[in-house]
Amino acid sequence: MKKLLQRLLLLAIVLLVAYGCEEQEDGSYVPPITRYELIHGTWKLQTIKMTDELAKANNTKPVEMNLTKEFNFTSFVIALNVDSSSGEIKPTTFEVTGNAPALFATSGYWDMDTPFARSDGMPSKVKLFADEAKTQLLDELELITVPGKDVVLELRLVRYSEGNPYLSYVYRLRPKTK
Amino acid sequence: MKRIILYIILIIGSALYAQKPIAEIWTQPAFFRPTDTVAFYFDLTGTDLEGTTEDVYMWTWFPTEPDAGNWNNSSEFAKLTHVEGNIWKFVLVPTEYYGVPADQITAFYGLLKNKNGTKQTDAFAPDKGNTIFVPSDATIKGSARIDYFPKQWKADRPFSILVNTNNTWSDCESSAQQGKLASATNVHIHSGVNNWAIVVENNPTNAAKTALTDLGGGIWRIDFVPKEYFNTGDTKIKSIHAVFANLDWSLMGKDANCADFYIAAPEEPEVIPPVFTIFPQKFSKKDIIYLSRENNEPGITSLTYRISAEGVSDLTGNFKGTNAKFEVFIDLATWLKSVATVSKIHLVVKDNKNNVIVDSDINLVQ
Numbered sequence: 001m002k003k004l005l006q007r008l009l010l011l012a013i014v015l016l017v018a019y020g021c022e023e024q025e026d027g028s029y030v031p032p033i034t035r036y037e038l039i040h041g042t043w044k045l046q047t048i049k050m051t052d053e054l055a056k057a058n059n060t061k062p063v064e065m066n067l068t069k070e071f072n073f074t075s076f077v078i079a080l081n082v083d084s085s086s087g088e089i090k091p092t093t094f095e096v097t098g099n100a101p102a103l104f105a106t107s108g109y110w111d112m113d114t115p116f117a118r119s120d121g122m123p124s125k126v127k128l129f130a131d132e133a134k135t136q137l138l139d140e141l142e143l144i145t146v147p148g149k150d151v152v153l154e155l156r157l158v159r160y161s162e163g164n165p166y167l168s169y170v171y172r173l174r175p176k177t178k
Numbered sequence: 179m180k181r182i183i184l185y186i187i188l189i190i191g192s193a194l195y196a197q198k199p200i201a202e203i204w205t206q207p208a209f210f211r212p213t214d215t216v217a218f219y220f221d222l223t224g225t226d227l228e229g230t231t232e233d234v235y236m237w238t239w240f241p242t243e244p245d246a247g248n249w250n251n252s253s254e255f256a257k258l259t260h261v262e263g264n265i266w267k268f269v270l271v272p273t274e275y276y277g278v279p280a281d282q283i284t285a286f287y288g289l290l291k292n293k294n295g296t297k298q299t300d301a302f303a304p305d306k307g308n309t310i311f312v313p314s315d316a317t318i319k320g321s322a323r324i325d326y327f328p329k330q331w332k333a334d335r336p337f338s339i340l341v342n343t344n345n346t347w348s349d350c351e352s353s354a355q356q357g358k359l360a361s362a363t364n365v366h367i368h369s370g371v372n373n374w375a376i377v378v379e380n381n382p383t384n385a386a387k388t389a390l391t392d393l394g395g396g397i398w399r400i401d402f403v404p405k406e407y408f409n410t411g412d413t414k415i416k417s418i419h420a421v422f423a424n425l426d427w428s429l430m431g432k433d434a435n436c437a438d439f440y441i442a443a444p445e446e447p448e449v450i451p452p453v454f455t456i457f458p459q460k461f462s463k464k465d466i467i468y469l470s471r472e473n474n475e476p477g478i479t480s481l482t483y484r485i486s487a488e489g490v491s492d493l494t495g496n497f498k499g500t501n502a503k504f505e506v507f508i509d510l511a512t513w514l515k516s517v518a519t520v521s522k523i524h525l526v527v528k529d530n531k532n533n534v535i536v537d538s539d540i541n542l543v544q
Contacts, residue, residue: 050458050466050468052457052458052459053458054458054459054460055458055459062455062457065457065468065507067466067507070466070507071466071507071509101466101509101511101512102511102512102515103464103465103466103511104464159461159462159464159465159543161460161543166458166459166460166461166543167458167460167461167462167465
C-alpha cells in the first residue's frame with residue numbers, strides 16, 4: 001500500500017513537470033478584415049429600387065418604385081478596383097459600365113470614410129472622387145449590406161436637399177461572373 | 179408541334195387585330211317596332227373609326243345579311259349619316275331593310291366599317307353584350323299599367339314611356355275604376371322630375387309636347403329626351419312622376435290606388451375621378467421620375483408627354499398601359515446630362531382626344 005502511494009505520487013510529479021514545460025502556440029498577428037477586402041471586385045446589378053424619402057417620412061403613397069426592368073438597369077456593372085501589391089488592400093479606381101442611366105459618377109477613384117464598421121452603427125460610405133489624390137468628391141454611396149455568407153452588396157445613393165434626404169436609390173449587386 | 183405554332187400565331191394575330199368596341203349604342207325612338215322608322219345611333223369613340231373622314235357603313239348579318247358579298251365595297255344603302263363628333267346614325271325600317279316579316283325580327287347584330295373594309299369596329303352582338311333588341315311590348319300588352327325603354331335610361335338619351343289605358347285607375351276618391359282612360363280620343367302626360375320639382379303640365383299650351391301616340395289596343399306611347407323635355411339644365415334627374423289624362427282632364431289614368439306613376443333613374447356607377455401621380459415628390463436633373471394616371475375617363479386610350487427645359491430639345495414619349503392605368507418612367511439624368519444647371523422643367527401631358535391633363539412647370543432640386 002505504501003509502495004502504491006509512492007508510485008502514484010511519482011506519477012503525479014512527472015505529469016506536472018511534463019505539462020508545465022509545454023510551449024503555448026498563440027499564432028501570428030492577423031490584421032482585421034477591412035471593408036475594402038469585402039467589397040472590392042466587379043459587381044453586377046440584381047435589382048434597383050427608388051424610394052421617395054419624403055413620402056416615407058410623411059406616410060404617403062407611393063413610397064417605392066422598382067426600376068430593375070427599366071432603362072437597361074440590368075446591364076449596370078460597377079468595378080471597385082484595389083491595389084494589393086504592398087500586401088495591404090487599398091482602393092484605387094472605380095468604373096461603371098453598361099448602358100443604365102448614370103445616377104452617380106461613372107468613373108474615378110474610390111475610398112471609404114472608414115475601412116471598418118462605424119462605431120456609431122451608421123452605414124459606412126463609399127466615396128467617389130474625380131482625382132487620384134481623392135480631394136474632389138463626386139458622390140457618396142452608403143454601404144447598407146456588406147457581402148457575407150450571402151454574397152450581396154447593397155449600395156444606397158441618397159439625394160439631399162438642405163441636408164434632408166428626399167430621394168434614394170438602392171443598388172443590390174452580386175459578383176459579376178465571367 | 180406545327181399545330182402549336184399555328185395556334186400561337188393565331189392567338190398573337192387575334193390579339194394584334196382585336197377590334198375596339200363601340201363606345202355607346204342607342205335608338206331613336208327608344209321603343210320601336212320592326213315596321214317603324216328607327217335610327218340606330220353609334221358613338222365610335224375609341225374605335226378604329228374614331229375621327230374618320232371616310233364614309234361609315236353598316237355591316238349586319240342578323241336577322242339577315244342585306245349587303246352580303248360586298249365587304250370590300252359596301253353598298254350605298256348601307257351608308258350611315260354623320261351626326262356630330264364621333265356620333266353616327268343609321269335610319270331604317272327594319273322589315274324593309276332586312277326584307278323579312280316583323281315576326282322574324284327580334285334583334286340586330288352587326289358592326290361598322292369603312293367602304294373597303296380596312297377599318298372596322300368590334301361587333302354589336304350577343305357575345306359582346308351590346309345587341310340592339312326590338313323592345314318587347316309583351317309586358318304592356320299584359321296587366322302592366324306602364325312600361326318604359328330603355329331600362330337603363332339616361333337623361334340625355336331618347337326615352338319612351340308606354341301606358342296601357344285599359345289597366346290604369348281613376349276616380350279613387352269616389353268609386354275606383356280601371357280602364358276609363360281607354361275611351362279617350364287623346365292621351366297626354368302630366369309629369370315632373372325629382373318629386374315634381376320641375377313639372378311639364380298637361381294643358382292646352384303644352385298639348386303637342388305632352389301628347390302620346392296611339393299604338394292601338396288602348397296602348398299609347400310618348401318619346402322624349404328627359405333633359406330636354408323637362409329643361410333640367412345641370413340638375414340631375416333622379417326620378418320621374420307622371421299621371422295620364424285626356425287634354426281636358428275629364429278622363430284620367432293613374433297607378434294602383436290612383437297613385438302617381440313613379441319611374442326611378444337607374445343607379446349610376448360611382449365615377450372614380452382620375453388620379454395623376456408624379457413620383458417622387460422632389461427630384462433633381464440627375465433623377466428618374468415616374469408618371470401615372472389612373473381611372474381615366476371612358477374613351478381615353480392613350481396618353482403622351484412632352485417635357486421642355488432650357489438648353490435641350492424637348493423630350494417626348496407615350497405612356498404604357500390601359501384606360502385603368504397609364505404609366506411611364508422618364509430618365510431625366512440622361513436627357514439633361516449635357517446641361518450644367520437647370521432650375522425647372524415644363525411638363526405637358528395630353529390624352530388621345532387632345533385634352534390637356536397637365537401643363538405645368540416643376541422646380542428641380544439643385
